[in-house]
Amino acid sequence: DEILKEMYDQTLVGNGPRVLELTHQALEQGMEPQSLLFDSLIPALEEVGARFERGDFFVPEMLIAGRAMAGSMEVLRPLLADTGVETIGKFVMGTVKGDVHDIGKNLVNIMLEGAGFEVIDLGVQVAPEKFVAAIEEHQPDIVGMSAFLTTTMPMFKANLNALTKAGLREQVIVMVGGAPVTQEYADAVGADGYAADASATVKRAKALLA
Numbered sequence: 068d069e070i071l072k073e074m075y076d077q078t079l080v081g082n083g084p085r086v087l088e089l090t091h092q093a094l095e096q097g098m099e100p101q102s103l104l105f106d107s108l109i110p111a112l113e114e115v116g117a118r119f120e121r122g123d124f125f126v127p128e129m130l131i132a133g134r135a136m137a138g139s140m141e142v143l144r145p146l147l148a149d150t151g152v153e154t155i156g157k158f159v160m161g162t163v164k165g166d167v168h169d170i171g172k173n174l175v176n177i178m179l180e181g182a183g184f185e186v187i188d189l190g191v192q193v194a195p196e197k198f199v200a201a202i203e204e205h206q207p208d209i210v211g212m213s214a215f216l217t218t219t220m221p222m223f224k225a226n227l228n229a230l231t232k233a234g235l236r237e238q239v240i241v242m243v244g245g246a247p248v249t250q251e252y253a254d255a256v257g258a259d260g261y262a263a264d265a266s267a268t269v270k271r272a273k274a275l276l277a
């Protein structure tokens with residue numbers, strides 16, 4: 068489709084205003100918000116990552132592309148996180164300490180909310196003691212931790228150690244995820260659940276609560 072293709076191209080070059088326009092245009096034409104995400108925005112950011120790895124893109128390009136996607140996601144959020152669903156569980160979510168990536172985490176949050184979870188988002192660079200304090204305060208069913216860099220993945224273990232030390236490990240289900248994370252890594256750090264993407268997170272979370 069033309070719009071999806073242009074949206075992909077404009078996200079890739081980080082043209083936020085144009086991506087916003089196209090988002091509204093696509094929705095007016097009756098296109099599904101999921102389609103904008105999965106057929107345009109996410110593939111565009113994958114290509115941004117590939118170009119960054121090849122040395123064709125640098126941090127500023129990655130940043131503006133990320134912003135362009137985030138702008139569109141704000142429009143899509145209310146459509147995806149449809150209200151009126153009965154609450155099925157409570158999540159505390161955060162990106163681990165040392166890591167500022169949040170687009171993937173925010174997308175997971177939107178999908179969880181859409182499925183009926185209440186989500187308390189701690190934001191990015193969340194230190195172990197912040198996870199501990201939030202679990203004590205909010206008593207969630209599940210705590211979700213995102214890490215997007217191989218250098219920040221070890222924070223999962225640090226967070227789990229902090230939970231154990233605070234006597235909270237048995238009270239809460241721990242889920243981990245993020246681009247470099249694998250099921251094997253999740254098992255190795257002792258997490259209860261892992262998912263590769265936002266919709267898999269919803270499925271896994273429901274299964275863990277059942």
Ligand code: B1M
Nearest residue numbers: 116133166167168169170171211213216217244245246265
């Ligand atoms: Co950075 N970055 N970045 N970056 N960035 C990646 C992650 C990278 C893979 C790019 C690459 O080399 N191909 C690479 C990491 C390599 C590695 O360690 N393996 C990288 C790097 C190296 C860096 C810097 C170190 C660059 C530098 O400074 N030299 C730096 C680090 C800063 C820091 O955190 N300390 C950096 C900075 C940035 C920006 C700030 C410029 C920007 C972030 C903007 C933002 O998030 N607000 C940025 C961006 C945009 C990217 C890429 C291009 C796109 C990320 C994204 O939003 N993807 C990314 C390349 C890529 O991922 N292909 C890259 C779309 C998103 C929907 O997917 O994030 O995978 P994703 O989220 C998925 C799943 O991971 C999963 O579901 C989500 C939705 O489907 N998921 C979970 C996420 N959390 C989950 C939790 C769960 C379960 C599933 O359970 C709780």
